[in-house]
Amino acid sequence: MKNLKISLITLFMIALGTSVVAQPDITPTRKAAIDSLALEKVRDLSKYISIVGNKETPWSEANRVIDRTEELFAEGAQMGVSTIYSDEVKYYGIRGYMERLMALNYDKVTISWYNIQYISDLELQPDGRYVGVITIFQRFEGRTGDNLIYKDTTKKDITVYVERKHTQISGRLIGFWDVLLGDIRVTETKP
Amino acid sequence: MKKIAFINKLLLMALIAVFVAGGTGCASKKKLARQQEAERMEKINAAKAELLAIINDDGTMSLEEKERVLEKVKAQDIDDEEVSALIRQVELLLSAEKEELRRAKEEYQRAEEERLRKEKELFEHKMRFQILENHFNAIVRADEVATANVEIEEALGLFENNDVPVLIIINREADIVDYDKPTTIKKYLEFLKDQKKNLNAIENVKYNDNGKITELELIKK
Numbered sequence: 188m189k190n191l192k193i194s195l196i197t198l199f200m201i202a203l204g205t206s207v208v209a210q211p212d213i214t215p216t217r218k219a220a221i222d223s224l225a226l227e228k229v230r231d232l233s234k235y236i237s238i239v240g241n242k243e244t245p246w247s248e249a250n251r252v253i254d255r256t257e258e259l260f261a262e263g264a265q266m267g268v269s270t271i272y273s274d275e276v277k278y279y280g281i282r283g284y285m286e287r288l289m290a291l292n293y294d295k296v297t298i299s300w301y302n303i304q305y306i307s308d309l310e311l312q313p314d315g316r317y318v319g320v321i322t323i324f325q326r327f328e329g330r331t332g333d334n335l336i337y338k339d340t341t342k343k344d345i346t347v348y349v350e351r352k353h354t355q356i357s358g359r360l361i362g363f364w365d366v367l368l369g370d371i372r373v374t375e376t377k378p
Numbered sequence: 379m380k381k382i383a384f385i386n387k388l389l390l391m392a393l394i395a396v397f398v399a400g401g402t403g404c405a406s407k408k409k410l411a412r413q414q415e416a417e418r419m420e421k422i423n424a425a426k427a428e429l430l431a432i433i434n435d436d437g438t439m440s441l442e443e444k445e446r447v448l449e450k451v452k453a454q455d456i457d458d459e460e461v462s463a464l465i466r467q468v469e470l471l472l473s474a475e476k477e478e479l480r481r482a483k484e485e486y487q488r489a490e491e492e493r494l495r496k497e498k499e500l501f502e503h504k505m506r507f508q509i510l511e512n513h514f515n516a517i518v519r520a521d522e523v524a525t526a527n528v529e530i531e532e533a534l535g536l537f538e539n540n541d542v543p544v545l546i547i548i549n550r551e552a553d554i555v556d557y558d559k560p561t562t563i564k565k566y567l568e569f570l571k572d573q574k575k576n577l578n579a580i581e582n583v584k585y586n587d588n589g590k591i592t593e594l595e596l597i598k599k
Contacts, residue, residue, distance in 0.1 A: 214551060216549060216551055217549050220548045220556055221548070221556070223548075227577075231569075234572060234573050235572065245523060255565070255568070352559075354560060361545060361557055362555070362557065363556070363558060364556060364559070365559050366558075
């Protein structure tokens, strides 16, 4: 009985400790700033995808942009790819997805993202990270010559992780928000 | 005999006349002396009043005016201990006031030189900011990758090396400054080329002794 009491008290203390870690300690203004920062990273990704997809982008530039794109993602993150011809969604690692995009067999590829917005606000997790979901619509067009060969519009959900970190720069301690994108899941594909 | 008596009478009358006349002259000398004394006292009092006005001045008299009054009083050459003491007091006072004025003037000159130095420094700082800002805008506006790359190379010449840290402030609240993940200048310039948007303003720049940038701090516009 006594052991059970000690265990319960210990569990309670652990739970209390965890909730202390999870207490939001940022003001609405700071929260708005990180919300906006995470959205901006998704917009950056959108631009990188359109650069790599663009057949006019020099090969060296596309490779450099793929490196930058990888830096936006958490390790092991995957990108969902769908077509209007199948219900199957295939998942690729970020570099693999970008390299496939670069190698698409069209003369011209146009990719644009729009309606970029949160569907699940950034929420503080017990581990101290903020996690949210941003949804985007992607319009894809592949042309050969003047012919439009393939087009679709997909709705994708992107998990976003934001974590407060510190680093030393010229002897100064800098507190920064590390935004990392997680898996990108396809939720809808339309012609 | 009668004639002698007449002469004696005449002499006596003349003597009386001399006495009378002599008495009258003495009285007027005294009167003159009194008058002179009164005038001297009047001068002394006026001088004292003028000197005290300087001593008790609450800031309405200028230094030049005080000096002029002092010189006027000194020129009167009044032989009075009190006046002499007041003159010495005023001389000390004016000497201290002149010293204070000289110090204030020097201080003003120093402050003015410092202000001009800072203004010049700020201007040069702004000019350097502007040069950098111009490079950023040129990279963003470049129509072709090659053009953007030339701009990037030129901009990199302003930095100590390609890995100079770039900090981007996303929010500042009281003492808490929130940054985006730090990057390097090479990556930041390439970011501008890729994204074709310049959403940050220059907040602060650090230089080494050779005038090359060693740290760049930006802030979200």
